[in-house]
Amino acid sequence: MILSLISLAALMLGGVLVVLTKGAPVWSARAGVASAVAGCVCGCIAGFQALVGGRTESLEIPWSVPGGALHLALDPLSAVFLIPITGLGALCAIYGAAYFQGHRDAKGVALSWFHYNLLVASMIGVVLARNALLFLVAWETMALASFFLVSFEHGKATVRTAGWIYLIACHLGTAFLLALFAILGERAGSLDFAAMAQSGAALPASVSRWAFVLALLGFGTKAGYIPVHVWLPEAHPAAPSHVSALMSGVMIKTGIYGLLRMLACLGAPAPWWGWCLLGTGLVSGILGVLFALAQHDIKRLLAYHSVENIGIITIGLGVGCIGLSYGAQGVAVLGFAGALLHVLNHAVFKGLLFLGAGAVLHGAGTGDIDHLGGLLKRMPVTGVTFLIGSAAICGLPPLNGFVSEFLIYLGAFQGVASSPGVVVAACVAAIAGLALIGGLAAACFTKAFGVIFLGEPRSEHAVHPHPASPGMRVPMLALAAVCVLIGLSAPVVAPGLANAVAGAMNTPPGAARAGLNAAVSPLAWVVGVSAAGLALILVLAALRKRLLAARTVGAAGTWDCGYVRPTARMQYTASSFAQPVLDVFPLARGTRYRQVQPAGVLPAPVSFSTETKDLFRNRFYEPFFKRTAEVLSWFRRAQHGRVQLYVLYLALALIVLLVFGLK
């Protein structure tokens, strides 16, 4: 606990220092980065201690605010979220320092570190808070700090729009949470989470039902479930890349954390909760990856992929809850464990991919995939780390993404092989969904990596990109190493989650440990097979080298089917690559094609472009808010700026109140 408090203090003091020294922006920024890294390292150590030790440390200080004490605690469940928050927080700070090097707005950069430190501190606050009021304060601080970071380049209109959408979405989400905490707090007689958990067991179904729906909507908005995900593809591309990495990698996970924490306060889960989570997960996962496929802005694509991964996490939670409510303990443990591990894994590979996207954006000056190409030769480190991240996010063995998906699959197959009917139906839905998501994710990331890094440059942007500076390369290399490391140490990592899984399921750790031990042997086999595969690849490489040693190895142009003047513009683009997949799913097809056809004997220049806007934003939110604005604009008649009339309103209001008062 001491360490996590030191971490919070370092982050906050660093933030204050940034503001105090803003006269010397360079030093101010350095102070911000240094304190962020120092604070995060302390926090990360505290997280590991709590996760491995399995103890809960808490701090309770009475305060004058109603509804309980200032209560902070670090238990294994919080630790699972604390570790990625602080780990990624430190790496993104190092990256950000290099990313902002030589930025023309030095003062803005310095101030952004204040918001960065505040964001990390508030995220730590969210996972440590054990009092609803404290939680909400941290939650709001997190929203505001990230709002300022998103609107860092507020000179651009698109960034401002993105910022506003984000701010509104955040506050609508918080509105649901206020209602949730009011209901639970009123029942428990205190705003302390421990009191809420105690009264939760006796909660009548009519109350817990609504509490669950409120939690799902409120936390789901932050997590980015479809259809409340609309802020995500707007805000993430607008923010500076290291902030996008932090937001996408860990901030949206605080939604998952909140959901888990509240589930523990609602008593035994009703069966339909599990189904609801599973359905939400499947919809978010499948639609998220389909929308991602349709994008050709790299950061927008990654943002939609976060929706997909949140979907995978929720599929795991759904399987876990269904297992829990039908008494299939083994299935439940593996479902929750897969979900929690995916929280960690997604932070690692999505952080890596956003940092890679930032390096591309920084180096080539554009994030439009269709204008890039051939960057692997020009930016080898970014390319290789991006490839590792891509393979990990597609869930390919032996990387970390596979391990967490494997745990969910393991739970689902255990359910399929030996459970009564209802659980089986849920499990097979999870299996089919994960398989489809995996296939589509592979399509999406072969597209992203293939079009950005392979082939020939499609425009001038990609011909001479600046290589990433060492400060940007080190965090990417570190995250790529973690992807491999978690993948290869899976048999050790999975049982290490037992305490956190027990916390999420509200069961003693023994049961969770037993459930996870069942996964150790398959995971060991997976690692063994991966090692054998690596050896096999080396053998084949040696064989190939020997075979080619004595023979001619020529170099030529790519086979062009006899065409004499091929150009780089003729390569397949992101849009053309994704088109066959998108054609299969008409539901997700909101793609607008704009083309100028060649006409006449001497045709004028022709063009073709595609754009896929968010289906929900276009069809639902925009009409909805437009209509609301229309209705509410009626009140504008009363707001015309004439002081005399305002005085009249005051007088009228007073008279009405007086009349009521006299009655």
Added chain:
Amino acid sequence: MNVLSLTTLLLPFVCAPALLGIINKTKAFFAGRKGVPVLQAYFELWKLLHKGAVYSRTTTWVFRAGPMIGLACVMLAAALAPFGGVRSAIAFPCDLILFAYLFGVMRFVTVLAALDTGSSFEGMGASREVAFSALAEPALLVGLAAVARLTGSCSLSDMFSGLSLGTYLHAGPVLVLVGGALLIVFLTENARIPVDDPNTHLELTMIHEVMVLDHSGPDFAFILYGAALKLWVLGSLLIHVVAPVRTGHAGLDIAAALCAMAGLGVLVGIIESCMARLRLVRVPRLLMGAVVLSALAFVLLLR
């Protein structure tokens, strides 16, 4: 590892290219030709292994690593798949997930190697490959989940040794439905008619073949051998569901499975002789059909 599992481990590596020969012989028979020898694929591999290579100047190490990683993956998958009721060399709970994902890795590297050439033809093939396999994946896993439900275990070896011809008596429709789904997955994943035509000469219409246009020499040998192994491994999955012959004698079981594999080769040859390739826009419907068959098989087991 005893002699039997060693034998079944080596079988695919030795026999896989012959399956291609059987398919081609059948097609030649239907066309009234004599056809190439059954062992033609071995000769071709031998020839390719002794050639030099030509690389496009656009390509990077990804292009060179693709065939090696692809072949390694399918070799591991072959070691995971049981044959003729004998346990596979590597068997553990839920190994079928790793089995399916190894093919995922193979596809990932093949597609990237294709995109590395910067050719629009190869991009075209890659794009179709990922589109179709994304739909084939759920069909395969749900189909296997149905077998897992039927046999109460989720390791490939236990699943297939739990099946026998007697299973047809109480769960015949399940086996037939899963078999149908797996046949479609098998034809899709191995780029056979009606999804893809291995003999086409027009780059615009190809899927798998066009992705490997630029590979040559030993790299291409790795790809051909990998494709033959994949045909064998996925085929063995299919025949173990449809024709689970269990006599109680391991040698006889293996012999029966070998006969079934040859039969599968003939069946593919017949399909390719009697059918034309589907239009590309129709292929997803076929694959959705496979998903539906698998799901239907599962529904029958939900009792």
